[in-house]
Amino acid sequence: MSLEGKEILVTGCAGFIGAALVIRLLNSNANVTGIDNINSYYSKKLKTARLEEIKEKTKQSKGKWNYFKVSLENKESFKKIYLNHNFDIVIHLAAQAGVRYSLINPDSYINSNLVGFGNVLEMCREKSIKNFIFASSSSVYGNDKRLPFSENLNVDHPISLYAATKKSNELLAHSYSHLYKIPTTGLRFFTVYGPWGRPDMAPMIFIKSILERKKIKIFNHGNMRRDFTYIDDVVEGIYRCCFKAAFCEENRSDFFSTAPYRIFNIGNGKPLKLMDFIRILETNLGLDSEKEYLGMQKGDVVETWADLEKIKDWIDYKPSTSIEEGLFNLVSWYKKFYLV
Numbered sequence: 616m617s618l619e620g621k622e623i624l625v626t627g628c629a630g631f632i633g634a635a636l637v638i639r640l641l642n643s644n645a646n647v648t649g650i651d652n653i654n655s656y657y658s659k660k661l662k663t664a665r666l667e668e669i670k671e672k673t674k675q676s677k678g679k680w681n682y683f684k685v686s687l688e689n690k691e692s693f694k695k696i697y698l699n700h701n702f703d704i705v706i707h708l709a710a711q712a713g714v715r716y717s718l719i720n721p722d723s724y725i726n727s728n729l730v731g732f733g734n735v736l737e738m739c740r741e742k743s744i745k746n747f748i749f750a751s752s753s754s755v756y757g758n759d760k761r762l763p764f765s766e767n768l769n770v771d772h773p774i775s776l777y778a779a780t781k782k783s784n785e786l787l788a789h790s791y792s793h794l795y796k797i798p799t800t801g802l803r804f805f806t807v808y809g810p811w812g813r814p815d816m817a818p819m820i821f822i823k824s825i826l827e828r829k830k831i832k833i834f835n836h837g838n839m840r841r842d843f844t845y846i847d848d849v850v851e852g853i854y855r856c857c858f859k860a861a862f863c864e865e866n867r868s869d870f871f872s873t874a875p876y877r878i879f880n881i882g883n884g885k886p887l888k889l890m891d892f893i894r895i896l897e898t899n900l901g902l903d904s905e906k907e908y909l910g911m912q913k914g915d916v917v918e919t920w921a922d923l924e925k926i927k928d929w930i931d932y933k934p935s936t937s938i939e940e941g942l943f944n945l946v947s948w949y950k951k952f953y954l955v
């Protein structure tokens with residue numbers, strides 16, 4: 616399968632998932648346009664280094680790479696870019712991510728995830744985009760106890776502003792898909808980890824603290840489980856969706872929509888206890904951690920577990936990276952990148 620000659624827009628291209636995806640798309644010879652405002656939520660240096668890595672890893676590509684430093688909520692600047700292009704596929708990953716930060720800086724979520732998202736939808740309408748893929752999140756499931764999380768579950772009870780914006784994205788996208796017949800696929804990612812990961816997420820926070828011989832904070836006294844998903848598996852899932860735009864499916868027993876619109880989980884399908892995750896990390900680092908046990912954090916969920924039946928049926932998605940292999944790769948990258 617190749618995407619040679621396809622014009623693809625990736626928003627959030629300097630982000631963790633975005634940069635890895637751009638490398639994959641360019642190496643499939645697609646012409647890729649990237650947008651990212653390099654916001655200061657976490658290290659700008661890391662984001663800039665990811666942009667350098669894109670160039671480094673795609674030297675053999677026949678595809679063209681174009682990057683624009685623009686905020687999606689800046690409608691005029693964003694419009695100038697998309698009016699000059701005819702994108703076959705739009706992959707919208709840019710967002711203010713993170714559950715905990717949404718308690719501190721709600722404006723950032725409203726601006727990026729709602730105003731920015733609205734502008735992306737407007738582009739899809741104006742340019743009649745034929746395959747729109749956007750990032751949602753497992754956080755929309757909140758504290759639902761019906762595990763594994765299936766896309767059929769009602770997700771009307773977000774427990775953080777971040778989750779509420781992601782659920783809103785799904786609703787807004789559905790209305791555009793229905794009204795303007797925009798083939799739309801929303802992907803609910805489950806705790807993505809791996810090389811070039813986000814420094815605000817637990818895997819990277821733990822590695823940093825353990826290497827610096829600092830205590831690691833363990834919330835809910837360690838009583839948590841996460842469906843950790845390796846970056847390459849996530850990228851593979853998005854990549855496969857490039858070849859299959861959503862289409863109208865009437866008379867489905869599990870989906871009451873006549874729009875060309877689908878929502879899928881992208882996870883690993885094997886939840887892991889937080890304490891097991893830390894143990895594997897310690898083995899990889901060759902160090903034991905000092906632990907500080909704390910209560911539950913506001914907005915956080917106890918457990919996530921992706922039901923992958925639907926995405927498996929749709930694009931034959933099968934995550935293939937074990938947690939041991941994934942953490943080995945993450946630790947190796949971390950030591951090299953941060954010269955530890």
Ligand SMILES: NC(=O)c1ccc[n+]([C@@H]2O[C@H](COP(=O)([O-])OP(=O)(O)OC[C@H]3O[C@@H](n4cnc5c(N)ncnc54)[C@H](O)[C@@H]3O)[C@@H](O)[C@H]2O)c1
Pocket residue numbers: 626627628629630631632633650651652653654662685686687688707708709710711712713726727728731750751752753803804805806807808813
């Ligand atoms: N990483 C995960 O575990 C995870 C889990 C669930 C969902 N997601 C979603 O997947 C997407 C990608 O996540 P990530 O982990 O790569 O996050 P990330 O923060 O590394 O990447 C997002 C990028 O978008 C950019 N950005 C943010 N707001 C912008 C705006 N208004 N205009 C232009 N650029 C903007 C940021 O500078 C950043 O580089 C996000 O939508 C996130 O909510 C991620």
